[in-house]
Amino acid sequence: MTDLLMNPTVARLTSRSLLGRKRTLLLSLLPLALLSLCTLARILGSLDDDIAGQLQGSLSADLLSTFGFAIMMPLLGLIAGTGSIGPEIDEGSIVYLLAKPLNRYTIVVTKLLVAIGVVTAFGALPVLAAGVILTGELGEIAVAFAIGAFAAGVGYAAVFLLLAVITRNAVVVGLIYALIWESLVGGLVPGAQTLSIQQWATAIIEKTLGYEAQLLFVESAVDFSTGLLALVGVTLVATAYAGRRLQTIRLHDES
Template sequence: MTDLLPNRTVAALTRRSLLGRKRTLVLLLLPLALLALCALARVLAGMDAELDRALDGSLPPNLLTAFGIAILMPLLSLVAGTGSIGPEIDEGSIVYLLAKPLNRYSIVLTKLLVATGVVVVFGVLPVAVAGVVLTGEVGSVTVAFTLGALAAGVAYAALFLVLAVVSRNAVVIGLIYALIWESLVGGLVPGAQALSVQQWSLAVVEAVLGDAAGGLGVGAAVSLGTGLTLLVLVTVAATAYAGRRLETLRLHDES
C-alpha cells in the first residue's frame, strides 16, 4: 500500500512546473477578475440604497454562482489539471518519470493533489474572500460557496487530469467542455443539469445555506446525496482511469 502514497519528489517537480512565472500569471487573472467584480458590485450597491434594497441579498449568490462556480472553478482547474501532467506527456519527458520504480497510481494521485492545492490557493480561497467582500462577513453564504467551490475544484481537476493523459488536445477539449457544457448547457438545459459538476457542487451550496437558499435564488438540479455521490464517483473513477492509462501510455500515441 505504501507505493500508492503520494511521492514528494513528483510533487515538487509538478509544483515547480505548475507555478512557473507565465502559468502563475494566468492562474491569477480569473481570481483577480472575480475579486474586482465583487468589490465593484459592493461599492455600487453601497452607493445606491435603492439598488441595495432591490438586490435584497441576491448579489452574492448571483456573482459567486455565475462567475465563481460556473467560470472560475472549471477554467482554473483546467489549467491546473492539464498542466500537472500534460506538458510532460507532450514533450516526452514523462518517460524519465515512468522509468523510475514508481507506482503509476501514486504518480497520478500526487499530481492530482498538487493540482488540487493550486485550485484551492487560486480558486477556493478567492471565492471565500469574494464572499466576505460581498456580504461583509464570514457567514453562511461565504462558507457555502467556499465548500461548493472546493467540491467542484477537486472533481474538475481529476477530470482534466485524466483528459490530459488520454488526449493531446486536452486544453481545447477542456475549454469546450467548461465553456459550453458547464457554463451554458449544464446551467440552463434541465435534462443536462443532472450531469453537470456545477450542479453537483451547487447541491453542496444549497445544503449549507439551508432554508435561506430559496430566498437567495440558489437551487441545484440534484439533491445533496446525489451531488456528493457523483462528485466522489467522478473523482475516483477519473483518478483510477488516469493511473490505468499511464501504465500503458505510449508516448507517440496520437490519441
C-alpha cells in the first residue's frame, strides 16, 4: 500500500532536485526574513512596554498573518510545487521516469509529499519558531499559526504542482495567483475571499485559537468546516487531475 502512494526512488530524486544549492538558498530567504523581522520586533518589545504588550496579542497575529500567510506560504508553495516536477517536464528528462513501470498517480503523490515536506520545513516550522520568538512561549498563537501554515502549504503545493503539469508557464501563472489573487484580491475583496487558500487556512487558525481569535482580530471569510473541506477537496482534485494529465502529457509539445 505504501509503495502505491510513495515511491522511494522518485522521492529521493525529487528531494535532490528541490534541495539543490540554489533552490535551498531561495527557499531559505523567506523564512530567514520572517525570523529576522520577528526577532527585531522582540528586541523592540524588550525596550518598550507597549510593544511588548502588543506582541502578546494582535501584533504577533498581524505579523504572522501579513508576512507568513500573505507572502511567504504562497511563494514557498510555488517554489516547492512547481520545482518538484516542472524542471523535469521543461527539460524533457521526465520521459525517463515515465518510461519506468510506475503508476502516474504514484509519481504525482510522491512528488507532492516531498513538496509538502519542503514547505513544512521552510514554512510551517519557521512560522512556529516566529510565533515563539514573538510571544516568548510555545503557546496557542504559535501553534495555531503553524497548523494553519501547514494546511495552506499543502493546498499551495498541490495547486502549483498541477500548474507545472498543465502549463510550461507555471511559475508566471503561479506568481500572478500568489501575489495578486492570494495577497490582494483574496485578502480584500469579500466575494473572492471564499475562494482563497489563505482564507481557508485562516479558518483553521481561527478554530484552533477559539475565543482568543476575536481578541487577536483573526477572522476568516469562511467557517471552519467550509475551509477544511475546501482545502482537502482542492488538494485531492489537483492531485488527481495532475496524475491524469501526466498520463497523456505531450513532452515535445512546444505550443
